[in-house]
Amino acid sequence: MPRTRRKRPRKVARVPRSDALLPEFDRGAVPEGLVTRRVLRDMGLSPGDNTGPVAILRCRLCATRPTWSCRHPTRGFLLRVDLAKPKRVPTLAQELALDRAMAARSTCSRCSRRYYYCLPLRTVGCCDPCARGYEPTPGTYVTTTTPVSHRLAA
Numbered sequence: 199m200p201r202t203r204r205k206r207p208r209k210v211a212r213v214p215r216s217d218a219l220l221p222e223f224d225r226g227a228v229p230e231g232l233v234t235r236r237v238l239r240d241m242g243l244s245p246g247d248n249t250g251p252v253a254i255l256r257c258r259l260c261a262t263r264p265t266w267s268c269r270h271p272t273r274g275f276l277l278r279v280d281l282a283k284p285k286r287v288p289t290l291a292q293e294l295a296l297d298r299a300m301a302a303r304s305t306c307s308r309c310s311r312r313y314y315y316c317l318p319l320r321t322v323g324c325c326d327p328c329a330r331g332y333e334p335t336p337g338t339y340v341t342t343t344t345p346v347s348h349r350l351a352a
Contacts, residue, residue, distance in 0.1 A: 213267040222254045222268055223276070224261045232276040246283030251275030311339040 215222060223229070232253055238245060255274035260266065288296070303316045306325040311334065317325050327334040 213269065215265055215267045217267070220251060220254050222256050224256050225258065228253075228255065228276065231279050233279055234274045234276060238277060238279070238282055241279075241282075242285055243279070243282040244285050245277055245281075247281040248277045252278055313339045 223232075233241075234255060235245065253276040254268060255276055256268040257270045257272040259270060260268040260273075300316075301312060303319065304314070305312045306317060306328055307319070308324045308328040311325065313325060315338075322329050325334065
């Protein structure tokens with residue numbers, strides 16, 4: 199019978215809040231001009247000239263421990279909005295290249311149907327109906343009678 203492994207005692211890394219390197223804010227108490235990456239993305243901005251986080255957004259668990267610094271993986275990092283830049287818009291040539299790449303991933307090499315999802319071309323090499331020998335459902339692939347000159351991604 200195999201021996202069970204002894205679990206190592208977990209070390210609690212507690213750092214007093216005054217010794218924390220970055221200022222920490224609880225949820226709902228963040229000053230104006232500081233947001234997380236996700237909020238920047240929702241605003242249509244990219245981090246831009248932000249070199250790193252300016253402050254830490256404490257997790258809900260640490261809101262009950264005001265004297266300790268938040269060390270949990272659920273904490274968020276806050277960036278400055280004034281240093282953020284608008285997201286770059288891809289050119290038509292870039293969108294065409296993306297569409298061609300997605301077409302290559304979603305087109306079967308045997309039946310030449312373009313599906314609405316990526317195919318397992320590395321492992322199987324073709325679509326599932328071709329590999330198993332049945333007729334695909336018409337709603338799963340693109341049905342066009344005229345050749346499409348381009349299908350832009352965005």
